[in-house]
Amino acid sequence: MGSVRAVSVTAGVPNSLRLEDDHPEPATEEGAILVEALAVGICGTDHEIIAGEFGIAQPGTDSLVMGHESLGRVLEDPTGTLQPGDLVAGIVRHPDPVPCTNCAVGEWDMCRNGQYTEHGIKMLPGFARDRWRVQPRFAVGLDPALTDVGMLLEPTSVVAKAWDHIERIGHRAEWKPQTVLVTGAGPVGLLAALLASQRGLVVHVLDRATSGPKPELVAALGATYHAVPVNQLDIEPDIVIEATGAPRVVLDVMCKAAPTGIVCLAGVSSGGRTMDFDAGALNRALVLENNVVFGSVNANRRHWDLAAQALARADRAWLGSLITRRVPVSGYAEAYTPTSDDIKVVLDFTA
Template structure:
């Protein structure tokens, strides 16, 4: 069986192992044949040895947390042969903490959770993988390869759920949202914003390539200027870049009673001048909310599956800008090209 593996802690150790063992039944009763995995910055950071943790007793980790596969067998009968599924990435810690015990492992408090392809669990970049049926999410069969977008969609589904909770504090209802960053997370966040009937604005540095047109075709407004030059104060913000100037810019320019959700992870090591006192004053006096959101639990994965099922297939197809056969995996995990949005590695034949 083929598998894409790395040695955590060893830089540039990614390889295609042609004789990787078949998945052990202890990984779960549901056996799935891989169709594809998505590539994201997390994968490249693991390859660069920034983090990553192999399963206990192993020195190599199977990469891949953005999954898509077809069911081969399910002894529980919850799924049938050929069902299109994705595997939930994070699993609860063994203690478990109060949140994990309640099924909200995305909010784990003690850090002992595990994650497929990232932390302590082999990932989905292999010909076949196993998972517990309760950690698999069924997708609309008509999505086909587009189902590989579920993991990033689950992340923004959680972000939107949390925004909705904060919105409930006021009789006032927001009318617009600013999404910063037009990568996969940003464009999918914009998609869910349009599905909520909001006036969506997307900000990104790119002035050509697919991003401006994808935003336009979604029915949203595209901007390639600094936040302070937008000419309006957004009601809601989903920050998807992690770029420090953008993060502080949206915090400083969100409207009264506005809500800022931070989903981008900053790299650190960059210093920018910030008037912390003025920012604090504005946030307090305008009753603003700023919060971070990462990962997702089963509820968000199912919400993401519903969002993809309702989306325009032609628009979603354009998010996948490169499809790379697993034999040419190095092309997929190389530094992204200027016009890349989502790159996927295909295991099954097209």
């Protein structure tokens, strides 16, 4: 073996993305399970890292190997947790070393001191390399039928956590939700709609796109697609999952939820924008209608397992339709250059 190809950046340096042909083999300290990479998914966090706005280098170097939406096949596992040939993804976040009260019980997605580490994002090498290693407790086995779409597990885990927390909050009282509004039809929004449809709920998805694959993907779930402002919708959703991060949309969905409604903010705003808004009216509505607004990000092992189950139940063709471009590693620069028609772009290590 000797060396691997790896897509990396110099952390904090804009436009330093590169393909290394002689990156060292993954160190055994990274984990006992050796994995051959099949693909990595690309998302907005990757674009922020490439722009130098985000990302922390691996200790002892100024570099960071990219890739946190992983999919691979087990080459060897001396622990017996998985078998050679098994399909596997690696959990992105690792608990902080203190550990805080949440990390100590496996809830690293709720880390209280911010000292967690993350593959391809913060201090841990990512999965965009020919081979990588993972510890058994951070290795998630996947249904063999997910070979072409298993890199969707990471964004699905984020959505599975959002649904887990929505349901926990909902059971504060008698709760029989019927209608869900998802704002944003990117990967997170569409996967949120998928999990809503799997729950038998009436699903509405709002996005700006009026052409392209998004309306058809929503319709294929049996959901209703909207391309109008939130305040023009003639629905009063029991649950809202906000996946755009657009400040206007964030504020509008808080006002749109039904009494005792739950609004989950899953999109991250860039900040720096101000607007006139009646905060008093919002406060009055939230209090008098017993509404809840909360933020959700990342996922722990329980959510990754729930996500794997959700993908195994989903229509494979529908999942495959989320992937709008598959690019070989040799075309890495093209893969990491977003286009307006993208939903999910995948860097293919098998091509």
